[in-house]
Amino acid sequence: MLNLSATEATPAGNVPDTARGRDDYEIVRRTIEMISDRWRDQPSLDDLAAHVGLSPLALQRLFSRWAGLSPKSFLQAVTLDHARSLLDASASVLDASLELGLSGPGRLHDLFVTHHAMTPGAYKQRGEGVEMRWAFHASPFGRALLMVTEHGLAGLGFSDGDDAATLADMMNRWPCATHVEDEAATAPYAARIFDPAMWRPDRPLRVVFIGSDFELRVWETLLAVPFGRATTYSDIARHIGRPTAARAVGTAVGRNPISFVVPCHRVLGKGGGLCGYHWGLTRKRAILGWEAGVATG
DNA sequence: AGGGCCCATCGCA
DNA sequence: TGCGATGGGCCCT
Numbered sequence: 001m002l003n004l005s006a007t008e009a010t011p012a013g014n015v016p017d018t019a020r021g022r023d024d025y026e027i028v029r030r031t032i033e034m035i036s037d038r039w040r041d042q043p044s045l046d047d048l049a050a051h052v053g054l055s056p057l058a059l060q061r062l063f064s065r066w067a068g069l070s071p072k073s074f075l076q077a078v079t080l081d082h083a084r085s086l087l088d089a090s091a092s093v094l095d096a097s098l099e100l101g102l103s104g105p106g107r108l109h110d111l112f113v114t115h116h117a118m119t120p121g122a123y124k125q126r127g128e129g130v131e132m133r134w135a136f137h138a139s140p141f142g143r144a145l146l147m148v149t150e151h152g153l154a155g156l157g158f159s160d161g162d163d164a165a166t167l168a169d170m171m172n173r174w175p176c177a178t179h180v181e182d183e184a185a186t187a188p189y190a191a192r193i194f195d196p197a198m199w200r201p202d203r204p205l206r207v208v209f210i211g212s213d214f215e216l217r218v219w220e221t222l223l224a225v226p227f228g229r230a231t232t233y234s235d236i237a238r239h240i241g242r243p244t245a246a247r248a249v250g251t252a253v254g255r256n257p258i259s260f261v262v263p264c265h266r267v268l269g270k271g272g273g274l275c276g277y278h279w280g281l282t283r284k285r286a287i288l289g290w291e292a293g294v295a296t297g
Numbered sequence: 298a299g300g301g302c303c304c305a306t307c308g309c310a
Numbered sequence: 311t312g313c314g315a316t317g318g319g320c321c322c323t
Contacts, residue, residue, distance in 0.1 A: 214322060233302055237321090247302040248322040254301045255323095269302070276301025284301095 025142050027052050028066050033282045035075050068293025077292050078285050083272035090229040094239045109227040112204040127174025133182035137190035146186040152206030155257045158279040218252040225266045228295035232270045
Protein backbone atom coordinates (compact mmCIF):
# COMPACT_ATOMS: atom_id res chain seq x y z
CA MET A 1 0.00 0.00 0.00
CA LEU A 2 1.27 3.41 -0.86
CA ASN A 3 1.94 5.78 1.95
CA LEU A 4 1.94 9.32 0.72
CA SER A 5 2.61 10.91 4.03
CA ALA A 6 5.83 10.47 5.89
CA THR A 7 3.77 9.69 8.93
CA GLU A 8 2.52 6.22 9.72
CA ALA A 9 -0.65 5.22 7.95
CA THR A 10 -3.72 5.68 10.09
CA PRO A 11 -6.28 2.92 10.55
CA ALA A 12 -8.64 4.93 8.39
CA GLY A 13 -6.24 4.95 5.47
CA ASN A 14 -3.17 6.80 4.37
CA VAL A 15 -4.47 10.35 4.33
CA PRO A 16 -1.60 12.53 5.49
CA ASP A 17 -1.70 13.78 9.03
CA THR A 18 -1.58 17.50 8.43
CA ALA A 19 0.84 18.83 11.01
CA ARG A 20 3.43 16.08 10.88
CA GLY A 21 3.11 15.67 7.13
CA ARG A 22 4.10 19.28 6.63
CA ASP A 23 7.08 19.04 8.96
CA ASP A 24 8.27 15.87 7.28
CA TYR A 25 8.21 17.44 3.86
CA GLU A 26 10.29 20.33 5.10
CA ILE A 27 12.99 17.88 6.17
CA VAL A 28 12.69 15.96 2.93
CA ARG A 29 12.85 19.18 0.96
CA ARG A 30 16.03 20.32 2.68
CA THR A 31 17.58 16.91 2.18
CA ILE A 32 16.78 16.91 -1.52
CA GLU A 33 18.05 20.45 -1.78
CA MET A 34 21.39 19.44 -0.36
CA ILE A 35 21.56 16.35 -2.55
CA SER A 36 20.81 18.50 -5.60
CA ASP A 37 23.39 21.12 -4.76
CA ARG A 38 26.14 18.74 -3.79
CA TRP A 39 25.45 15.48 -5.62
CA ARG A 40 28.87 15.66 -7.20
CA ASP A 41 30.50 15.31 -3.77
CA GLN A 42 28.31 12.31 -2.94
CA PRO A 43 27.26 13.59 0.50
CA SER A 44 27.04 10.77 3.02
CA LEU A 45 24.01 9.94 5.09
CA ASP A 46 25.83 11.44 8.07
CA ASP A 47 26.37 14.70 6.18
CA LEU A 48 22.72 14.88 5.18
CA ALA A 49 21.48 14.05 8.67
CA ALA A 50 23.69 16.70 10.25
CA HIS A 51 22.40 19.24 7.75
CA VAL A 52 18.77 18.72 8.75
CA GLY A 53 19.48 18.10 12.43
CA LEU A 54 18.44 14.47 12.69
CA SER A 55 20.29 11.30 13.52
CA PRO A 56 21.35 9.32 10.44
CA LEU A 57 18.97 6.52 11.31
CA ALA A 58 16.03 8.85 11.81
CA LEU A 59 16.65 10.57 8.50
CA GLN A 60 17.07 7.28 6.70
CA ARG A 61 13.72 6.06 7.97
CA LEU A 62 11.83 9.29 7.50
CA PHE A 63 13.15 9.77 4.00
CA SER A 64 12.56 6.20 2.89
CA ARG A 65 9.03 6.27 4.24
CA TRP A 66 8.32 9.44 2.33
CA ALA A 67 10.04 8.69 -0.96
CA GLY A 68 10.01 4.91 -1.14
CA LEU A 69 13.72 5.29 -1.81
CA SER A 70 16.68 5.67 0.51
CA PRO A 71 18.56 8.97 0.31
CA LYS A 72 21.31 7.11 -1.50
CA SER A 73 18.95 5.71 -4.14
CA PHE A 74 17.30 9.07 -4.43
CA LEU A 75 20.67 10.70 -5.00
CA GLN A 76 21.15 8.26 -7.84
CA ALA A 77 17.72 9.07 -9.22
CA VAL A 78 18.35 12.79 -9.59
CA THR A 79 21.54 12.49 -11.62
CA LEU A 80 21.67 13.49 -15.24
CA ASP A 81 22.37 9.92 -16.29
CA HIS A 82 19.19 8.74 -14.68
CA ALA A 83 17.16 11.46 -16.34
CA ARG A 84 18.57 10.40 -19.67
CA SER A 85 17.71 6.77 -19.09
CA LEU A 86 14.23 7.84 -18.04
CA LEU A 87 13.86 9.63 -21.34
CA ASP A 88 15.20 6.64 -23.25
CA ALA A 89 12.75 4.35 -21.51
CA SER A 90 9.94 6.80 -22.23
CA ALA A 91 10.79 7.41 -25.87
CA SER A 92 7.76 8.44 -27.92
CA VAL A 93 5.64 7.96 -24.86
CA LEU A 94 3.13 10.37 -26.32
CA ASP A 95 2.58 8.34 -29.45
CA ALA A 96 2.24 5.21 -27.37
CA SER A 97 -0.30 6.82 -25.06
CA LEU A 98 -2.47 7.88 -27.93
CA GLU A 99 -2.40 4.41 -29.44
CA LEU A 100 -3.25 2.69 -26.21
CA GLY A 101 -5.80 5.17 -24.96
CA LEU A 102 -6.09 5.26 -21.22
CA SER A 103 -6.01 1.54 -20.61
CA GLY A 104 -2.39 0.80 -21.34
CA PRO A 105 -0.27 -1.22 -18.96
CA GLY A 106 1.76 1.80 -17.91
CA ARG A 107 -1.30 3.36 -16.31
CA LEU A 108 -1.21 1.47 -13.07
CA HIS A 109 -0.54 4.46 -10.84
CA ASP A 110 -2.24 7.22 -12.72
CA LEU A 111 -4.55 9.85 -11.41
CA PHE A 112 -7.30 9.83 -14.04
CA VAL A 113 -8.54 13.16 -15.23
CA THR A 114 -11.30 14.47 -17.44
CA HIS A 115 -10.83 17.99 -18.63
CA HIS A 116 -12.80 20.62 -20.40
CA ALA A 117 -11.93 24.12 -21.44
CA MET A 118 -13.54 27.20 -19.99
CA THR A 119 -15.04 29.35 -22.73
CA PRO A 120 -12.49 31.41 -24.66
CA GLY A 121 -14.39 34.42 -23.39
CA ALA A 122 -13.61 33.58 -19.79
CA TYR A 123 -9.96 33.37 -20.72
CA LYS A 124 -9.91 36.67 -22.59
CA GLN A 125 -11.90 38.34 -19.80
CA ARG A 126 -9.28 37.12 -17.34
CA GLY A 127 -11.72 35.03 -15.37
CA GLU A 128 -14.65 37.41 -15.46
CA GLY A 129 -17.78 35.64 -14.26
CA VAL A 130 -15.91 32.68 -12.76
CA GLU A 131 -16.23 31.91 -9.07
CA MET A 132 -13.11 30.41 -7.52
CA ARG A 133 -13.21 28.71 -4.13
CA TRP A 134 -9.80 28.21 -2.60
CA ALA A 135 -7.94 26.90 0.45
CA PHE A 136 -4.58 25.53 1.52
CA HIS A 137 -4.08 21.86 2.42
CA ALA A 138 -1.18 19.72 3.57
CA SER A 139 0.35 17.60 0.83
CA PRO A 140 3.37 15.32 0.45
CA PHE A 141 5.09 18.19 -1.38
CA GLY A 142 4.40 20.98 1.06
CA ARG A 143 1.37 23.19 1.50
CA ALA A 144 -0.86 23.06 -1.55
CA LEU A 145 -3.28 25.77 -2.66
CA LEU A 146 -6.33 24.44 -4.49
CA MET A 147 -8.83 26.49 -6.48
CA VAL A 148 -12.07 24.97 -7.68
CA THR A 149 -15.00 26.16 -9.75
CA GLU A 150 -18.43 24.57 -10.06
CA HIS A 151 -17.05 22.68 -13.05
CA GLY A 152 -13.98 21.25 -11.38
CA LEU A 153 -10.44 21.93 -10.31
CA ALA A 154 -8.92 25.02 -11.94
CA GLY A 155 -5.77 25.66 -9.94
CA LEU A 156 -3.17 23.91 -7.81
CA GLY A 157 -0.02 25.58 -6.53
CA PHE A 158 2.48 25.12 -3.72
CA SER A 159 3.87 27.20 -0.88
CA ASP A 160 7.17 26.99 0.95
CA GLY A 161 6.07 29.20 3.79
CA ASP A 162 4.84 32.30 2.00
CA ASP A 163 1.17 31.50 1.55
CA ALA A 164 0.35 35.06 0.58
CA ALA A 165 2.76 34.93 -2.34
CA THR A 166 1.32 31.65 -3.59
CA LEU A 167 -2.20 32.96 -3.25
CA ALA A 168 -1.32 36.13 -5.14
CA ASP A 169 0.42 34.13 -7.84
CA MET A 170 -2.67 32.02 -8.44
CA MET A 171 -5.21 34.83 -8.13
CA ASN A 172 -3.32 36.99 -10.58
CA ARG A 173 -3.88 34.42 -13.28
CA TRP A 174 -7.58 35.25 -13.27
CA PRO A 175 -7.74 38.68 -11.64
CA CYS A 176 -11.34 39.31 -12.68
CA ALA A 177 -12.71 36.14 -11.12
CA THR A 178 -14.45 36.10 -7.76
CA HIS A 179 -12.24 34.52 -5.11
CA VAL A 180 -13.64 33.16 -1.86
CA GLU A 181 -11.88 31.08 0.77
CA ASP A 182 -13.79 27.82 1.20
CA GLU A 183 -11.96 24.91 2.70
CA ALA A 184 -15.00 22.66 2.59
CA ALA A 185 -15.12 23.01 -1.18
CA THR A 186 -11.48 22.15 -1.80
CA ALA A 187 -10.90 19.49 0.87
CA PRO A 188 -12.43 16.58 -1.08
CA TYR A 189 -10.19 17.40 -4.03
CA ALA A 190 -7.09 17.50 -1.87
CA ALA A 191 -7.96 14.18 -0.26
CA ARG A 192 -8.30 12.49 -3.65
CA ILE A 193 -5.40 14.07 -5.46
CA PHE A 194 -2.77 13.23 -2.89
CA ASP A 195 -3.97 9.74 -2.03
CA PRO A 196 -3.16 7.20 -4.77
CA ALA A 197 -5.55 4.73 -3.19
CA MET A 198 -8.29 6.99 -4.53
CA TRP A 199 -6.97 7.18 -8.09
CA ARG A 200 -9.52 5.22 -10.08
CA PRO A 201 -10.41 5.26 -13.75
CA ASP A 202 -14.09 4.84 -12.99
CA ARG A 203 -14.15 8.05 -11.00
CA PRO A 204 -11.98 10.54 -12.90
CA LEU A 205 -11.14 13.92 -11.47
CA ARG A 206 -12.78 16.84 -13.23
CA VAL A 207 -10.49 19.73 -14.14
CA VAL A 208 -11.09 22.98 -15.98
CA PHE A 209 -8.58 24.64 -18.27
CA ILE A 210 -8.50 28.40 -18.60
CA GLY A 211 -5.88 29.47 -21.13
CA SER A 212 -5.03 30.27 -24.73
CA ASP A 213 -5.60 27.74 -27.51
CA PHE A 214 -1.89 26.99 -27.64
CA GLU A 215 -1.68 26.50 -23.89
CA LEU A 216 -4.71 24.22 -23.89
CA ARG A 217 -3.14 21.94 -26.48
CA VAL A 218 0.08 21.75 -24.48
CA TRP A 219 -1.72 21.00 -21.22
CA GLU A 220 -3.91 18.35 -22.85
CA THR A 221 -0.79 16.69 -24.20
CA LEU A 222 0.71 16.67 -20.71
CA LEU A 223 -2.19 14.51 -19.53
CA ALA A 224 -0.99 11.78 -21.90
CA VAL A 225 2.36 11.38 -20.14
CA PRO A 226 1.99 8.44 -17.75
CA PHE A 227 3.04 8.29 -14.13
CA GLY A 228 6.72 7.59 -13.66
CA ARG A 229 7.61 8.45 -17.26
CA ALA A 230 8.87 11.63 -18.89
CA THR A 231 8.88 13.49 -22.16
CA THR A 232 10.65 16.56 -23.55
CA TYR A 233 9.60 20.05 -24.56
CA SER A 234 10.52 19.37 -28.16
CA ASP A 235 8.52 16.12 -28.22
CA ILE A 236 5.44 18.01 -27.11
CA ALA A 237 6.09 20.64 -29.75
CA ARG A 238 6.30 18.00 -32.44
CA HIS A 239 3.24 16.26 -31.10
CA ILE A 240 1.00 19.30 -31.36
CA GLY A 241 2.19 20.04 -34.87
CA ARG A 242 4.55 22.93 -34.03
CA PRO A 243 7.90 21.15 -34.22
CA THR A 244 9.93 24.34 -33.94
CA ALA A 245 8.01 25.83 -31.02
CA ALA A 246 9.82 24.03 -28.21
CA ARG A 247 10.60 27.22 -26.41
CA ALA A 248 7.02 28.43 -26.54
CA VAL A 249 6.00 25.01 -25.23
CA GLY A 250 8.32 25.57 -22.29
CA THR A 251 6.59 28.83 -21.48
CA ALA A 252 3.16 27.21 -21.77
CA VAL A 253 4.19 24.29 -19.57
CA GLY A 254 5.45 26.78 -17.02
CA ARG A 255 2.09 28.51 -16.99
CA ASN A 256 0.15 25.33 -16.28
CA PRO A 257 -2.19 26.37 -13.45
CA ILE A 258 -2.92 22.84 -12.16
CA SER A 259 0.51 21.54 -11.27
CA PHE A 260 0.92 17.92 -10.15
CA VAL A 261 -2.50 16.96 -11.54
CA VAL A 262 -1.44 18.15 -14.99
CA PRO A 263 2.04 16.64 -14.79
CA CYS A 264 4.29 19.46 -15.91
CA HIS A 265 7.03 17.91 -13.74
CA ARG A 266 7.32 15.08 -16.30
CA VAL A 267 8.77 17.37 -18.96
CA LEU A 268 12.57 17.52 -19.24
CA GLY A 269 15.04 19.12 -21.60
CA LYS A 270 16.16 17.06 -24.53
CA GLY A 271 19.53 16.40 -22.87
CA GLY A 272 17.92 15.19 -19.65
CA GLY A 273 18.24 18.50 -17.79
CA LEU A 274 15.35 19.54 -15.59
CA CYS A 275 15.22 23.03 -17.13
CA GLY A 276 12.76 24.65 -14.76
CA TYR A 277 9.73 24.42 -12.53
CA HIS A 278 7.40 27.20 -11.53
CA TRP A 279 7.25 25.99 -7.92
CA GLY A 280 11.00 25.42 -7.62
CA LEU A 281 13.35 22.83 -9.10
CA THR A 282 13.71 21.13 -5.72
CA ARG A 283 10.02 20.34 -5.80
CA LYS A 284 10.29 19.01 -9.36
CA ARG A 285 13.03 16.65 -8.19
CA ALA A 286 10.95 15.67 -5.16
CA ILE A 287 7.93 14.73 -7.26
CA LEU A 288 9.98 12.86 -9.86
CA GLY A 289 11.88 11.00 -7.15
CA TRP A 290 8.67 10.20 -5.33
CA GLU A 291 7.13 8.81 -8.51
CA ALA A 292 10.22 6.68 -9.05
CA GLY A 293 9.80 5.32 -5.53
CA VAL A 294 6.12 4.57 -5.98
CA ALA A 295 6.69 2.94 -9.35
CA THR A 296 9.42 0.66 -8.08
CA GLY A 297 7.97 0.09 -4.66
C1' DA B 298 10.54 42.01 -24.94
C1' DG B 299 11.36 37.98 -22.86
C1' DG B 300 10.65 33.14 -21.46
C1' DG B 301 10.91 26.04 -17.78
C1' DC B 302 14.25 25.39 -25.60
C1' DC B 303 17.55 23.68 -28.97
C1' DC B 304 21.62 23.38 -31.72
C1' DA B 305 26.32 24.37 -33.03
C1' DT B 306 30.74 25.80 -31.38
C1' DC B 307 34.50 26.59 -28.45
C1' DG B 308 37.54 26.30 -24.54
C1' DC B 309 39.07 23.75 -21.01
C1' DA B 310 40.35 19.33 -18.14
C1' DT C 311 35.05 12.49 -23.91
C1' DG C 312 32.49 15.72 -21.15
C1' DC C 313 30.67 19.77 -19.27
C1' DG C 314 30.05 24.95 -18.94
C1' DA C 315 29.45 29.14 -21.41
C1' DT C 316 27.91 31.65 -25.52
C1' DG C 317 25.45 33.11 -29.62
C1' DG C 318 21.76 32.77 -32.86
C1' DG C 319 17.28 31.15 -34.22
C1' DC C 320 12.44 30.06 -32.92
C1' DC C 321 7.74 30.71 -31.45
C1' DC C 322 3.95 32.27 -28.27
C1' DT C 323 1.96 36.08 -25.06
